[in-house]
Amino acid sequence: MDLELTCDLQQPTPSSDWAYLDSQQFREKFTSPSEPFVMRFYVEGVGCSKCLAKIENLKRSYSQVVEASMDMSKNILRLKITPQGSFAQFILGLENLGYKAHPISEGQDQSKLQSLENRKMLKRIGVAAFCTGNIMLFAISSYGGVSGLIEKYFNWLSLFLAIPVLSYSATPFYKSLWLAIKDRRPSIDLPIVAALLIGFSLSAYHTFIDHGDVYFDTLTTLVFLLLSARYFLKRIQQSYLSSSFFLPFLNLDKVRIWDEALNRFEMFPLEKVQSGQRLLVLKGEKVPVDGTALITGAPAFINNAFLTGESLPVKVNAKDSVYAGAELVSAQLEIEVTATGENTRLGSLFEKMEEEVLRRTPLLTLTDKLAKWFTVTTLTMGALFFAYYATIDLTEATRRSLALVILACPCALALATPLTQSLSLLKAAKLGYVIKTAEVLEKLRHVTQIAFDKTGTLTEGRFQWISWIVREPTNEELQLIYALEANSHHPIAKAYLAKVESSNSSSLEICDWKEVHGRGVEAKYQKDRYEIHALDEDHYDKQLGNTTQVGFYKNDELQFAAAFGDQIRSDSKELISRLKKLGFNIHLLSGDSEQPVTSVAEQIKVPTKNAHAQMTPESKLEWIKSQTPKTIMVGDGANDAAALAASYLSVAVQGSMEVSLHAADIYLSKSGVTPIYHLLRLGQDTMNVVYRNLGFSLVYNLVGGVAALLGYVNPLVAAILMPISSLCVLASSVWGTKYLRRLSTLVEGER
């Protein structure tokens, strides 16, 4: 194998089971009929040519892979395999290299439509650029004093060159204006179209009678600049994923259903499961449905972290309810199905989340509001003035009204605001913060309260070794721990393994291995009996606070112990203190019991009254809904999805992309919570620049507009002033966001 050709050290990532990628059912949903062996994946973390080289290298080592092409602008990998090939193997290889991949459903070939739309737009811009450039040459010579026959010739040429711009390039403006008119709402395109049509008619008329000024250069420049800005913004927004790409994969698994006729469990696709049937779930698997436990002997243990955020396994007795999404920790569990699919608790949570997403009223952004006001005012003023002045002097009335319309080009609204916002979005995306829409930036400014989920957000979300108690283990003992814990699915065992794995060189031969649920593991090794289980009360080290402590016993005698806990992320405490300084109200929501929640709250200095323990996903949703201050919810996992969707703004942190991006406005693909602070600052800073630009253009338009109506500005001067004012706001947008420019250095500095 060529696979050892990797540059950097491989990150040890848990190998997940990707086998479902090759199942018939999955392929039907995720490939298009025209290309049955092509699947597309969203890949996290590809950002340099080294990454590309690694993928290329991986591709060469799998003969089944025909094509693996990466689009780095969208982070999308197109994978084509031979008819016999396997998607799963390649994706597993990719994961071992440290890249997380998520399959993307083909949808209605949305991406193809998008790229066709983009190409059309580019052609429009191309035509506008071509015509504008040439018209400019003629216009400059006209300003330079060319006169007579040549001027006439130039004017006619400009007229002909302006026709494709107005009839082809500018069509998006007509279309969106038409849509706005149909909906009876004022649009920012109204003054643009008005300026284009009035300006063109007047200029054409002047060309015909060979007298007066022509404004073809102004009009075409306007079209070119506006089209370019819109295209730029659109491209940036397209590089974000639409949330519909991701589907929860829970429904694609196969399950074991009791078959009466055969008298044994048989594998069936989950869709076939009905209420009342008996299912068998094995150790390490997720419970696929809601049901009641059918237990005859010892109780079973399940981990509900996925649903409630509680990190330790819970005991299940006969007739207890188990919910879809729970992971089985003990050997096996039979359940009688009570609800499937959307009717499960998890399913109804997803449904609630979708409802919340739909219910959210679209934010009427500041720009929208101003555009409305601006458009109506300018046009009313122009029309009123024209109506009044036309009785006095028709030509002069036309000139002045036109000057007003051209001068009042809503540059700050149409160009600068999207530009500023998209620059911020782009920068954020490069740093790994995916912001869904530009409106989020505006909303960030209004947030006054922040609610954090505890498990997995402020804490690491998994058990980790914290310290040894009594003494440190010897090398042989470390190997024994490894041998004892290797087969257990208990979170403590996993944490223990992660700790001792590095020191494990050979595996010891142990016998009589046994896992006692709710207690621990035991086995025999060289005639001695070893046990790992919870530490007795009298040895418990209370100084270590809220930890789970397990002892290592040799023939019932304690040798040493280890403390485990869900550690608080290294940056949580600092983030909270920084946010408090900015005046935010911090809340902590958790499904965990009172004690660990208060302990975490104390450590990160959140007032105890703001720490809410024992919150079910449903009560989190209720809590969020009951909040009057504008709240940003930071959470992860399926259990937060409904609350994320219901809150004013929401941030999903790493590890929950598939589910959370449905509901959340912002997704952080890098670990840690410091980005929250940067995001809030970025939002504020961006909007400050936007407000500054708006303020500037308001003053400019007011002064200019009045001057134009009084006849101090003729259309030619207006045509010169307009681009200058545009340049001013553009420059202010590009160089204005100080925080934006410093952000990468800030983020780099923190690593």
Added chain:
Amino acid sequence: MSILAIMIPITLLLAGGFLALFFWAVGQGQFEDLVTPAHELLVEDELEECKLNNNLNRKHQEE
């Protein structure tokens, strides 16, 4: 100055040719992904470097 009457149509034709080229390039999808091609250029070099590094590492381990 009457030469302009001929020169300008010629320049417009020439520029129109470039516009046609641009249309062709857009149709080919050359403006779709502006990030990857810049990196793709270096992929072969990176692969070479990997091989070198690995060989070095292997030698190092053998020693």
